[in-house]
Amino acid sequence: DEEGADVTFIVGDKSFRAHRHVLAARSPAFRAELLDPTKADPTKPVKVDDMDPVIFEALLYFMYTDTLPHGCDLEKSATLQHLFIVGVRYGLDRLATMCEGKLCQNINEHTVATALTLAEWYDRVHLKNACIAFVSSQDVLDAMKETNGFKHLMTRYPGVMVDILKQNLPSSIGVRKQVVRMQRGRTPISRNMKRRASRVRHAVLPSVCVLALALVGFCIPHSQRLLTSQPMLGFL
Numbered sequence: 001d002e003e004g005a006d007v008t009f010i011v012g013d014k015s016f017r018a019h020r021h022v023l024a025a026r027s028p029a030f031r032a033e034l035l036d037p038t039k040a041d042p043t044k045p046v047k048v049d050d051m052d053p054v055i056f057e058a059l060l061y062f063m064y065t066d067t068l069p070h071g072c073d074l075e076k077s078a079t080l081q082h083l084f085i086v087g088v089r090y091g092l093d094r095l096a097t098m099c100e101g102k103l104c105q106n107i108n109e110h111t112v113a114t115a116l117t118l119a120e121w122y123d124r125v126h127l128k129n130a131c132i133a134f135v136s137s138q139d140v141l142d143a144m145k146e147t148n149g150f151k152h153l154m155t156r157y158p159g160v161m162v163d164i165l166k167q168n169l170p171s172s173i174g175v176r177k178q179v180v181r182m183q184r185g186r187t188p189i190s191r192n193m194k195r196r197a198s199r200v201r202h203a204v205l206p207s208v209c210v211l212a213l214a215l216v217g218f219c220i221p222h223s224q225r226l227l228t229s230q231p232m233l234g235f236l
Contacts, residue, residue, distance in 0.1 A: 004019060005017035006020050006042070007019070007023075007046060008045040009045065009046050009047075009048055009056065010046070010047045011047075011048045011053045011056040012051075012052065012053045014057075015045065016056060016057065018060060020042075023063060026092065027092055028090075029090040029091050051082075052082065055082045055083055055086055057069075058074070058079075058083055059083070059086050059087075059095075063092070068083075068095075068098060068099075068102075074102070077103060077108075077111040077114075077115070080102050080103050080106065081114065083099050084096055084122075085118075103118075104126065104127055104130040107130060107134045109140055109143035109144055110143075110147055110149075112134055112135060112149075113153045114147075114152070114153075115127060116128060116131045116153055116157070116160055117149065117156060117157065120157045120160060128160075132163050132167050135164050136167065141164070
C-alpha cells in the first residue's frame with residue numbers, strides 16, 4: 001500500500017515507494033539515511049546501487065510485516081545469503097537470524113563453503129556449527145573442495161579446516177582402532193568394516209594435506225587479500 005508513502009528508492013531498473021518513518025523506526029541504518037537532515041533530501045529518490053531489486057523488495061516486505069515473503073527464490077541459498085547480509089547491514093537482527101536458520105536447513109555440497117565464509121565473516125556460530133556438522137564425510141569434503149566457494153573460503157579463512165578435521169578425525173580414528181582390535185583378536189571383519197577402514201585410510205591423509213596447503217594461505221601477502229567494506233555482496 002503506497003498511500004502516504006514519502007520516499008522513493010531506485011534499485012536497478014525498478015523503483016519502490018515506502019514510508020520514511022516506518023523504515024526509520026525499524027532500522028538504525030535507514031534512520032541515519034532518511035532522517036538526518038545533513039544527508040537526506042526528501043525531494044530526491046534514494047538510489048541503492050549494490051542490491052538486487054528482488055532482495056530489496058524482500059527487505060521492504062519484512063520491514064512492514066516482520067515475516068519473509070513467499071516466493072522470490074527464498075528457497076535458493078544465494079538469495080538467502082544476500083538477504084542475510086542485508087539484514088546485518090541494516091541492523092535487522094531478526095531478519096538476519098531468520099535467514100541464518102533457513103541457511104542451516106538448506107546446506108548442501110555446493111553451498112556449504114560459501115555459508116562457512118559467511119559464518120566466519122559475520123561471526124555466526126549457529127551457522128558455522130551446522131556447516132561443520134554437514135561436512136562429516138570425505139565425499140562431502142571432496143565435493144566441497146571442487147566449488148569456487150571453497151577456494152574463496154581458503155583464501156580468507158584457511159584455519160576453518162582445523163575445525164572441519166576436528167569434527168571428522170575422531171570418528172575416523174575410532175574406526176581404524178576397531179579394525180586393529182578385531183585383527184589382533186582374530187575376529188572376522190565384515191566387508192562393511194573393511195570398506196570403512198579403507199575409506200578412513202584414504203581420507204585422513206588427503207584431509208591433512210588440504211589443511212597444510214590451506215594454512216599456507218596465511219603466507220599470502222596481506223595486500224593480496226584486502227577485504228572490501230561489503231565483500232560478500234560482490235562475491236555472491
